[in-house]
Amino acid sequence: MSDWRPRLIASDMDGTLLRSDDTVSDETVAELRRWADDGVPLVLATGRPPRWMRRIREVVRTGTAVCCNGAVLLDLERFEVLEEDALPPDVLAAITGGLRAEQPGTWFAVEYGLEFRHEPVYRPRWDVDAPGVAEAPLEEIVAAPAAKLLARHEDMDRDSFVALVQRVAGDLATVTTSSSDALAEISARGVTKATGLSRVAARHGVGPEDVVVFGDMPNDIAAFDWVREGGGRAVAMAHAHPELLAAATDVTTGNDDDGVAAFLASLPSR
Incomplete structure (x- = not known):
């Protein structure tokens, strides 16, 4: 070459x-x-x-x-x-529900293109007061299609948490990470x-x-x-x-x- x-x-x-x-x-x-x-x-x-x-x-x-x-x-x-390519609400609900059942300390946020919503307990690391960023309850977060679902855990190590998210998501979605923290990034399947x-x-x-x-x-x-x-x-x-x-x-x-x-x-x- x-x-x-x-x-x-x-x-x-x-x-x-x-x-x-x-x-x-x-x-x-x-x-x-x-x-x-x-x-x-x-x-x-x-x-x-x-x-x-x-x-x-x-x-x-x-x-x-x-x-x-x-x-x-x-x-x-x-x-x-x-x-x-957005995650549909039923998939968002299934994944967040499954993770919350297995690890109650899991917190969620979603990206809607130009807007960001996170649970009150979720701690954003960036853009805390930026336009388009707001708190919302989980049931509202999963009610609309989202470009990306974020799942965070403050106590687990990254690799163990991402492996958990991959297991819970199964073939419903694609799971990856780009963080040094226990932050999983979840996209639509494939x-x-x-x-x-x-x-x-x-x-x-x-x-x-x-x-x-x-x-x-x-x-x-x-x-x-x-x-x-x-x-x-x-x-x-x-x-x-x-x-x-x-x-x-x-x-x-x-x-x-x-x-x-x-x-x-x-x-x-x-």
Whole structure:
């Protein structure tokens, strides 16, 4: 693959494209623009909801972002939701009910595209007083379709809690995590970053063999598998979760060392 070049660049945001201070370095911006000028687009593939994508538009002004782990496709230029694969209310009720029965200390929140609702007991880590964020009882939270269900436990360790959520959800939904805390991210059945990325890539006439994807957490595994099995490059950050490192074709430096830019700069130029 010494002469391999991507026709599409896909990157996770937190812990990958973004530095620890939530910024994109000048070096990374310059490298991404060099590829864009050569006709290679960047697709952001993130667990973040659309409402958390406003600041990144200062860097990436156009294109489609894959949000909520594949559940939402967002037009960055117009800031419009193009597609959404939502969890239906009956599935939301079944999963929250099952988890609450097994672990009463489980707390819930949901992403509705541009809005966020959480139980009064749920402790949001970010955007506590942001527009669109509000408290609501669980029965109200699960009454409408949601792009993503969040389940949090303050006392369990992450891996044990995520395993519990996966067991309770069964084949009703897709469960992953991108947090160091006991926070599970639940999407509609079969929805992953891979399904979102494949739809965006198809819009560009690109298959997985022509994609390079960067990531650092288990919610990137499906995208890594899709690209690796298709003949593309799946690049893990040096600090990535062990499960993601096992799914990677390549490893680059950490996000604070501009690992995305470093790997792209190592690829051959036209």
